[in-house]
Amino acid sequence: MSKGPISKNERAAKGASLPWQDVLNSLPFNKDGLIPAIAQQHDTGEVLMLAWMNREAIEETLNTARVCYWSRSRQKFWRKGETSGQIQKLKEMRLDCDGDTLLLLVDQTGPACHTGRSGCFYNAVRGDRVEVISEPLIDPDSLYKR
Amino acid sequence: MSKGPISKNERAAKGASLPWQDVLNSLPFNKDGLIPAIAQQHDTGEVLMLAWMNREAIEETLNTARVCYWSRSRQKFWRKGETSGQIQKLKEMRLDCDGDTLLLLVDQTGPACHTGRSGCFYNAVRGDRVEVISEPLIDPDSLYKR
Numbered sequence: 001m002s003k004g005p006i007s008k009n010e011r012a013a014k015g016a017s018l019p020w021q022d023v024l025n026s027l028p029f030n031k032d033g034l035i036p037a038i039a040q041q042h043d044t045g046e047v048l049m050l051a052w053m054n055r056e057a058i059e060e061t062l063n064t065a066r067v068c069y070w071s072r073s074r075q076k077f078w079r080k081g082e083t084s085g086q087i088q089k090l091k092e093m094r095l096d097c098d099g100d101t102l103l104l105l106v107d108q109t110g111p112a113c114h115t116g117r118s119g120c121f122y123n124a125v126r127g128d129r130v131e132v133i134s135e136p137l138i139d140p141d142s143l144y145k146r
Numbered sequence: 147m148s149k150g151p152i153s154k155n156e157r158a159a160k161g162a163s164l165p166w167q168d169v170l171n172s173l174p175f176n177k178d179g180l181i182p183a184i185a186q187q188h189d190t191g192e193v194l195m196l197a198w199m200n201r202e203a204i205e206e207t208l209n210t211a212r213v214c215y216w217s218r219s220r221q222k223f224w225r226k227g228e229t230s231g232q233i234q235k236l237k238e239m240r241l242d243c244d245g246d247t248l249l250l251l252v253d254q255t256g257p258a259c260h261t262g263r264s265g266c267f268y269n270a271v272r273g274d275r276v277e278v279i280s281e282p283l284i285d286p287d288s289l290y291k292r
Contacts, residue, residue: 009269009278010261011286017275038184038193045191047184050247062271095276096266097259101196103267113243115156120242121249123155125208129163130241132155140157 004028006099028100029054034070037102039112041119042091048112048119051078053102058093065090067106084143086110116140150174152245174246175200180216183248185258187265188237194258194265197224199248204239211236213252230289232256262286 004026005018029035034052041048051069053061057077060068067088071078081087088106095102113120116136124133150172151164175181180198187194197215199207203223206214213234217224227233234252241248259266262282270279 006269006276009276012278014278014281017272017277020271020274020276023269023276036182036196038196040193047186047193047249049242050182050184093271094267094279095269095271096195097261097263097268098266099269101266103193115243117243120244120247121240122243123152123169123241123245125166125239125241126163128166130152130155130166130169131163132158132160133240135160 004099006095006097010097023095023099024055024058026099027055027058028098032072034072035100035102037069037104039067039088039104039106039108041108042105043107046119047121048088048106048108050120051080058102061090061104062093067104080112081109084110084114086112086143088112111137111143114140114143116143150245152241152243156243169241169245170201170204172245173201173204173241174244178218180218181246181248183215183250185213185234185250185252185254187254188251189253192265193267194234194252194254196266197226204248207236207250208239213250226258227255230256230260232258232289234258257283257289260286260289262289 005022033054037053038050039048054070057068057070067080069078087109091105116138117134122134123130151168179200183199184196185194200216203214203216213226215224233255237251257264262284263280268280269276
């Protein structure tokens with residue numbers, strides 16, 4: 001389905017590889033220059049959040065092993081934890097079959113969510129209600145007092 | 147951060163709830179009327195794929211408990227497994243703190259990926275290479291012969 005270099009991995013055996021620079025140069029960024037990135041806690045498997053990266057954020061994240069997104073609301077780099085201290089260490093960056101989504105396996109310090117909860121997906125659709133299914137780990141006000 | 151009704155859940159205790167219809171009516175669909183949806187295998191925690199949903203796909207998915215996306219490339223509903231037989235049964239739909247991403251806990255029949263692999267995130271960035279880290283469960287050609 002993908003036409004880029006990453007499509008060569010579709011039928012490749014486990015252990016086969018492609019040059020990362022070739023793949024990076026062909027990533028299908030959207031018209032804002034962004035690609036979605038899912039952060040997953042590497043050991044528990046909890047899906048923590050989804051945010052967006054541009055090319056520079058991807059490169060910085062790989063170079064520093066600390067996750068850096070692009071904030072669409074603030075239009076600037078969002079070095080996760082820079083304000084709150086709740087950083088994400090990168091364990092591995094993965095790409096999907098057509099290279100249009102990133103999966104970041106991370107080691108999250110404290111809560112990933114600004115509400116103080118471990119992850120952002122605490123709203124569950126149950127019948128005709130949307131129910132809160134987890135409690136904050138810490139007082140969210142404490143996240144921004146550093 | 148969200149201004150919609152779902153922001154009322156930010157500081158709510160576990161078990162609190164909001165009317166789903168109010169939340170649905172205020173979801174921040176992008177200019178194409180879409181919202182990203184992450185599919186995660188409910189028991190193993192594997193992140194299977196990311197695709198997109200419009201309002202009708204969300205409603206159908208909840209009504210049928212079978213996952214239906216919107217295909218951006220084909221510009222039509224993509225009832226996962228309709229062609230391949232590899233359906234996704236919905237166990238639970240969740241929303242993140244600002245309601246702009248869905249997390250679908252699913253029970254995936256067979257592989258989720260068109261390459262025959264269990265999930266789509268089989269490309270890992272390792273050093274200066276992008277390495278294939280999983281094998282197909284089945285011959286991908288068999289997926290489209292039904």
